[in-house]
Amino acid sequence: MIQKERYQKLIAYFEENMPNPETELQYKNPYELLVAVILSAQCTDKRVNIVTPGLFKRFPNAASLSRSDSEEVFDYIKSISYPNNKAKHLVGMAKILTEEFENQVPDTIDELTKMPGVGRKTANVIASVIHNQPTMAVDTHVFRVSHRLGLVPLKAKTPLLVEKELVKHFDETVIPRAHHWLILHGRYTCLARSPKCGECGLTEICKSYPKILKEGISKVDGKLPSIN
Incomplete structure (x- = not known):
């Protein structure tokens, strides 16, 4: 199967089975999503969603x-992974967002990554979800699924x-x-340790499936490659 066909089949599958995918982080505005994405680094969306209501009630804006x-x-995020660093990042981010960007979440990767706690992955999420830009955030799920399916070559190690x-x-x-x-395919089907190949609708195009069986x-x- 040529690469173009693999992508075409993947798109067709998801357009039928998951036509309108959305982030599972709960937010009401760009500021809240930015905070949530910063908190979600090496942490589950479920845990972040438990923490953010109290945080946003106390800090409704930047x-x-x-x-x-x-x-x-x-005190509000202590159950999140790496709370000390993230607490510092959130305050620093809020100061820059207020002082340099007039409380408006910027729409460029360069501007977004000026803020503490905002790396390329976080910036890509914001640019994509908030500003509908063609940016691709690569977390552990995207990295793993892309390699297993054969969407990217093994030499793509970062x-x-x-x-x-x-x-x-x-x-x-x-x-x-x-x-x-x-992301959602990696979170619920193509799991890290025990992929649910029997429930997967992409085995036809998956480069790893025959090898997993064998x-x-x-x-x-x-x-x-691994980024874990």
């Missing part, structure tokens, strides 16, 4: 958050290389949805 300090913010490959092959109009397709997932993943 201005109120900017006037706080990391010690106070820590998130940035995977991002470039995916952006090259997906049409710009599809990229915002494709980001969610790959060798097992541990040997297959042992040959793939």
Whole structure:
């Protein structure tokens, strides 16, 4: 199967089975999504959604958050992974958002990554979800699924290389949805340790599926790049 056909079949499958995918992070405005995405690094969306209601009640906007300090913010997010660093990042982000961007979440990767806690992955999420730009955020799910399915070559050993490959092959109009397709597929079907191949509708195009049946997932993943 040529690569173009693999992408075409993947898009057709998800357009039928998941036509309108969305982030599972709960938010009401761009500021809240930015905070939630920063908190979600190496943490589940479920845990973030438990924490953010109280956080947003206390800090409903960037201005109120900017006037706080990391010690106070820590009390609201202490059940999140790496709460000390994230508390500092949130306060720093809020100050820059207030002072440099007039409380408006910027729409360029360069501007977004000026803020503490906002790396390329976070910036891509914001640009895609809020501003509907053709950016592809690569987290562990996207990285894993892209390699297992064969959407990217083994030589794509970093998130940035995977991002470039995916952006090259997906049409710009599809990229915002494709980001969610790959994340949700990795979160609920193509699991890290025990992929649910029997429930997967993509085995026909999956490069790893025959090898998983023959060798097992541990040997297959042992040959793939990892960012874990």
